[in-house]
Amino acid sequence: MSAPNSAPPEKGTKYSSGKTTIFLRDLIRDVDIGIHDHEIGRPQSLRFDLEVSIPGAESPIIDEISHVLDYEYLLESLESSISNGRSSLLESLCSKILEKLMIPPQVSSATVQISKVDILDENGVLGCQMTRER
DSSP: OOOTTOOOOOTTOOOSOOEEEEEEEEEEEEEOBOSSTTTTTSOEEEEEEEEEEEEOOOOOSSSSGGGSOOTHHHHHHHHHHHHSSOBSSHHHHHHHHHHHHTOSTTOOEEEEEEEETTSOSSSOOEEEEEEEEO
16 A cells, blocks of 8 residues: 555665565474473374575576575475484474575574474474574
């Protein structure tokens, strides 16, 4: 919705700031994680939420995937972190994923949230969230 008496910006207008966020949300994976004897060797359902910020909110110069950060790397970062050795702590797994998310040089920040969805008998989840910035 435009403000009264304002014209839309001209095509090609440069803005002074902004960011683009790509994300992967609500992905459930069964993962062998935990420190307790009853957890080890028994995969738990984890919900993953990943978010990456990139400076600027301009339209790509060309409407092709090679001109943006391909959001499929979010899934690849997650899957390779899960399959690359067991973690006992959510914090350790968050950190592994963040390392991979921060690899592309255009990424200014990344956030990973992991929730154990089946751990409580009541409603609610337990989890960990970490953010890294350049």
